[in-house]
Amino acid sequence: MTGLEDLPLVITQGDPAGIGPELTLKAWLQRSQVSLPPxxxxxxxxxxxxxxxGYGWDIPIAKVEPGQASPAFFHALPVIPLSSSVSTRPGEPDSACAPSVIESIETAVRLVRSGQASALVTNPIAKHVLYEASFRHPGHxxxxxxxxxxxxxxxxxxVMMLWSEELAVVPVTVHVPLSAVPAILTTELIVLTGRIVARDLRKKFGIQHPRLAVSGLNPHAGESGAMGLEDRDVIVPAVEILRRDGIDVTGPLPADTMFHGRARARYDAALAMYHDQALIPIKTIAFDDGVNVTLGLPFVRTSPDHGTAFDIAGKGIARPDSLIAAIRLAARLGAGAHRP
Structure with missing residues (x-):
């Protein structure tokens, strides 16, 4: 029986007017230099x-079935064709392309769930373009x-994890206004997130005894209630429950001292309480090669840690570093996805 490590990864189209197609082509061109898997x-x-x-690249395109992708990869870019054609120009988003964006994602999930691909890497999409075509989900x-x-x-x-070799961080609340965070942040949500992170660090990353660090919400992690009660009343109980689960967890910790080098050496992943508390440190440390990893799904999904970048699409200046990192991490996690 073919092992997961022998199966190809599948990459979604993303928004065809964004930088996804350019990055995919650049990644294939660099496949040998950076040792990319098929x-x-x-x-x-x-x-x-x-x-x-359009970029002057002489890249052979091979229209393939999933089983033909790996052997074709070494001499051509394997493309699993959509049922419809795409006619858009870089930098010019068009809601008429929404069905192709959705079909690409649905096909990728089907291939991974059916065992025809080892993992899924998603190129960036533009939610507002999909909303114009009656897309009913909050996001990707x-x-x-x-x-x-x-x-x-x-x-x-x-659960969204932003990962790099230097830091892995998880925002417990994600795309919500900062003013809404205290109401949304609950002990139950922190516990659920921590359990999923610990489980997937073991199952997908192969870390036998994962160490979690939990940030506070307020300055100085609330200063024993002097700077807000959420740390004491919401976060501390969550940490205690996770410890009773047998998870190695510390916190709540002041967020301003969690991300320097010596602090990062003490944990495998940090749980931050809101979006920017998590993303500012990793984008400072690993702006070009950070990877978005979705935990909590029954398959491996990674993506570049950036958006469609319509403003630079078609100019040939987009850097493929994050997509390359996402491909390499997906291959690593996909090969270990059989762990109990």
Missing amino acids: FAVIADPGHMERVAK TEFLAALASEGDGQAHHP
Whole structure:
């Protein structure tokens, strides 16, 4: 039986007017220099060919079935074709392309769930473009969770981890206004997030005894209630529950002293209480090669830690570092996805 390490990765098209197609082509061009594993992109072969020619790149495009991707990868960019063509220009988002964006994601999930691909790497999408086409999910990750639930009938709580070799950090609350965080942040949410992070660090990352660090919400982690009660009343009970679960966890810790080098050496992942508390340190430390990893799903999903960048699409200046890092991490996690 073929092992996961022998299967190709699948990369979604993303928004075809963004930098995703350019980055995918650049990653394939650098496949030997950076030792990339075989992958296939789910896209319109004609569109990928036009993008390559627009940059003057002589890249052979191979229209393939999933099982043909790995052998084709070494001499051509394998493309698993969409059912419809894509006709958009870089930097010019068009809601008419929304069905192709959605089809690419759905196909990728189906291939991973059916064992025809080892892991999924998603190129960036623009939610506002999809909303114009009546997309009903809050975002990319929620759509993946819904597809996972359709596949196995179970509810999945996705958790966003931003990962680099130097730091892995998880925002407990994500895309919500800062003013709404205290109301949304609950002991139950922190515990659920911590359990998922600890489980997937063991199961997917192979860390036998994961160490978690939990940040405070307020300055100085609340200063024993002098600077806010959330740390004492919400976060401390969550940490105690996680410890009773047998998880190695510390906190709540003052966020301003959690991310220097000596502090990072004491944990495998940090749980931050809100978006910028998590993303500022990792984007400072690993701006070009940070990876977005979705935990809590029954398959491996990574993505570059950036958006569609419509403003630079078509200029040939987008850096593929984050996509390359996402591909390499997906291969690593996909090969270990069988861990109990």
